Structures are given as structure tokens and as C-alpha cells.
Amino acid sequence: MKALVYHGPGKKAWEQTGKPMIQETTDAVVKIVKTTICGTDLHIMKGDLPEVKDGRILGHEGVGIIEEVGSSVSNFKKGDHVIISCVTSCGKCDFCKKGMYSHCEKGGWILGYMINGTQAEYVRIPYADNSLYAIPAGSDEEALVMLSDILPTGFECGVLNGQVKPGDTIAIIGAGPVGMAALLTSQFYTPAEIIVVDQDDNRLKVAKTFGATHIINSAAENAVEKIMSLTNCKGVDTAIEAVGAVATFELCEAIIGAGGHIANIGVHGKPVTLHLETLWSRNISITTRLVDTVTTPMLFKTVQSKKIEPKKLITHRFKLDQIIEAYDTFEHAAREKALKVILEN
Numbered sequence: 001m002k003a004l005v006y007h008g009p010g011k012k013a014w015e016q017t018g019k020p021m022i023q024e025t026t027d028a029v030v031k032i033v034k035t036t037i038c039g040t041d042l043h044i045m046k047g048d049l050p051e052v053k054d055g056r057i058l059g060h061e062g063v064g065i066i067e068e069v070g071s072s073v074s075n076f077k078k079g080d081h082v083i084i085s086c087v088t089s090c091g092k093c094d095f096c097k098k099g100m101y102s103h104c105e106k107g108g109w110i111l112g113y114m115i116n117g118t119q120a121e122y123v124r125i126p127y128a129d130n131s132l133y134a135i136p137a138g139s140d141e142e143a144l145v146m147l148s149d150i151l152p153t154g155f156e157c158g159v160l161n162g163q164v165k166p167g168d169t170i171a172i173i174g175a176g177p178v179g180m181a182a183l184l185t186s187q188f189y190t191p192a193e194i195i196v197v198d199q200d201d202n203r204l205k206v207a208k209t210f211g212a213t214h215i216i217n218s219a220a221e222n223a224v225e226k227i228m229s230l231t232n233c234k235g236v237d238t239a240i241e242a243v244g245a246v247a248t249f250e251l252c253e254a255i256i257g258a259g260g261h262i263a264n265i266g267v268h269g270k271p272v273t274l275h276l277e278t279l280w281s282r283n284i285s286i287t288t289r290l291v292d293t294v295t296t297p298m299l300f301k302t303v304q305s306k307k308i309e310p311k312k313l314i315t316h317r318f319k320l321d322q323i324i325e326a327y328d329t330f331e332h333a334a335r336e337k338a339l340k341v342i343l344e345n
């Protein structure tokens with residue numbers, strides 16, 4: 001089969017590799033139907049995650065059709081359509097029992113990171129029973145790709161950890177697919193004001209159509225001053241970091257109001273300064289989280305009932321073998337007016 005193989009920072013190739021096989025009785029092999037590229041893949045390509053080995057097939061999102069199941073898989077059979085969760089979980093260990101699938105003792109986020117991923121014609125999914133979700137007949141599979149990662153990530157790491165409440169003023173820093181997922185799902189809780197910050201005018205314009213009440217291009221304007229003036233110098237109740245950069249985390253520290261919550265989503269490759277000299281007395285909380293994907297079944301219902309329409313995040317469609325071009329488009333999102341790209345096998 002062919003797959004997108006990582007060969008160290010800045011190096012990747014669409015090349016011939018071995019087709020995955022069942023290794024454990026709890027595995028499934030899935031034929032990819034649709035997959036996509038995540039901001040985290042861009043962090044890997046930049047070298048922010050040096051633990052990723054040369055030869056790794058990237059990708060941790062997608063929908064597909066089961067090709068084969070191991071003898072102890074009981075929830076799925078050959079031919080079933082499934083959503084692949086970006087997090088692999090056994091469902092049985094202490095962390096899984098606590099709902100913290102991201103730290104499953106036998107899984108967690110391993111796909112396209114520690115084991116081969118979904119930017120391929122086929123992928124092996126360990127602990128298939130707990131790591132795949134059935135797709136009912138007639139569903140819009142493209143929309144469901146957004147349930148692999150970005151929707152649970154924006155919701156769990158951003159909205160739930162950020163404790164968004166009715167009437168709150170929130171800021172979302174980063175209007176990529178993950179920031180947009182936080183924007184869509186924050187509205188379950190009817191915050192009064194949603195300020196979205198990015199440097200990409202196209203993404204900011206899209207954020208406005210998705211419910212942002214204010215947009216700020218932080219390359220063109222002083223985001224701290226603007227947010228302080230929008231909040232009567234009080235700062236925001238929740239600041240969601242959805243970039244994974246030093247400047248954007250420090251922006252969250254500068255705009256957080258008393259009693260507020262900084263909810264970090266971004267994958268960081270560099271240390272940031274914790275400004276305790278200003279924050280020690282502000283009654284704030286700072287949370288970090290690797291997405292658990294425990295809310296996937298709930299989010300699935302909101303997508304099926306069209307309470308949220310993540311399909312609108314898809315701007316570009318490619319064939320899977322055009323994946324190098326798709327990476328270029330996603331990497332140059334402002335130039336290409338890109339949000340989520342879909343690759344079809």
C-alpha cells in the first residue's frame with residue numbers, strides 16, 4: 001500500500017510501504033475512506049515532537065471501512081463503516097476507567113505518532129472495540145472526520161476545561177480547525193462575547209460567520225489593548241490557546257480576567273514564561289489537556305442533528321495520493337484560504 005511517511009523534520013514522502021496486519025486479537029485493520037491533516041502534523045513536520053521516528057506513517061484522523069478484525073473484537077466486523085478516534089484506548093485500565101483515554105496505559109495518543117497512522121490506504125487500530133465508533137448508514141462521512149480529533153479537542157481541552165458559562169466573555173486564540181471547533185462547541189453554553197484572535201484574515205472572516213462576536217488580527221493590531229478595551233479593562237473569563245506558540249500563550253496570560261481560566265490546547269515545542277508576578281493574585285486556573293475523546297458520542301449526536309455543522313470547516317478536497325499538495329495547502333492556509341482539507345482514498 002502507499003502512505004505518507006515522515007523522514008525527520010521537514011521531510012516526508014508518499015511512498016510504498018507494507019500493508020498493516022492484525023498483530024493482537026484486539027486489533028482491526030481499517031481501509032481509509034477519508035482522512036485529513038492536523039495542526040499537530042505540522043508541529044511534527046517542524047520538529048516540535050522529536051520523539052516521532054523516521055519511517056512513521058503520520059495521521060490520526062479519518063473514517064474508513066473495516067477490512068479485518070482480530071478474534072476478540074466484538075463490537076465491529078468486516079465491512080462496518082467507522083470513525084477512527086485520534087486516541088486509542090483499551091477501556092479497561094485505571095486511566096480509561098476514569099475517562100482519561102488520552103493516558104490509557106496501553107494506548108493514548110499513539111496513532112501517527114508512536115505507531116503508524118491514518119494518512120495511508122490502510123491503518124491498524126489497536127483496541128478497536130473502544131477506539132472506533134460505528135457510522136450509521138446514510139451519514140455524511142466527511143462531517144464525521146471532524147469527530148476524530150478537532151471537535152472533541154476544541155470541546156474538551158478548550159470549552160470544558162475553560163469552564164465556559166452563559167454570559168461569559170471568552171477569547172479563542174487561533175482560528176485554525178481546532179480553534180474553530182472550540183468556537184462552535186463553546187456556543188452550547190451561550191457565552192455573551194466570543195473574541196477570536198489570529199493573523200489570517202480569511203480564517204477570522206470565517207470565524208465571524210461561525211459566531212465570533214469580535215475578531216482581531218494580532219499581526220495588524222495590539223490584541224492585548226483591543227481585548228482590554230472590549231472588556232472594560234477586566235480581561236476575559238476564559239482564554240483558549242489553540243495555536244501552540246510562546247506568543248499566544250503569553251497573550252492568554254495578559255488578557256485573563258480575575259477568576260478566569262486559561263485553557264491550553266496547543267502542542268508546544270518550546271518553554272513559555274509563566275507570569276506569576278502578575279497572575280499569583282488573580283484567582284485564575286491554567287489547564288492543559290491531551291484530548292480524551294470521551295465526549296465523541298455526545299458530539300456525534302450534535303453533528304447528526306445539525307446542532308453544529310463542522311462540515312463547513314472543509315475548504316479543500318484532494319485524492320489521498322495528492323497528500324503532498326494537501327500538506328502544502330494546509331501549511332499555507334492564509335495564502336490558500338484553507339481550513340480543514342479532506343483526502344479521499
Ligand SMILES: NC(=O)c1ccc[n+]([C@@H]2O[C@H](COP(=O)([O-])OP(=O)(O)OC[C@H]3O[C@@H](n4cnc5c(N)ncnc54)[C@H](O)[C@@H]3O)[C@@H](O)[C@H]2O)c1
Pocket residue numbers: 038039040041042043149150153157173174175176177178179197198199200203218242243244245247248264265266267268289290291333
Ligand atoms: N491538546 C490536544 O490534544 C490537541 C489536539 C489536536 C490539536 N492540538 C493542537 O491545537 C493547535 C491548533 O491546531 P489546528 O489544527 O487548528 O492548527 P493550525 O496550524 O491550522 O492553526 C493554528 C492557527 O494559529 C494561527 N497563529 C499562528 N501564530 C499565531 C500568532 N502568533 N497569533 C495568533 N494566531 C496565530 C495560525 O494562523 C492558524 O490559523 C495546534 O497546536 C495543534 O497541535 C492539540
Ligand SMILES: [Zn+2]
Pocket residue numbers: 038039040041060086149150
Ligand atoms: Zn490532531
Ligand SMILES: [Zn+2]
Pocket residue numbers: 089090091092093094095096097103104105106107
Ligand atoms: Zn486503557
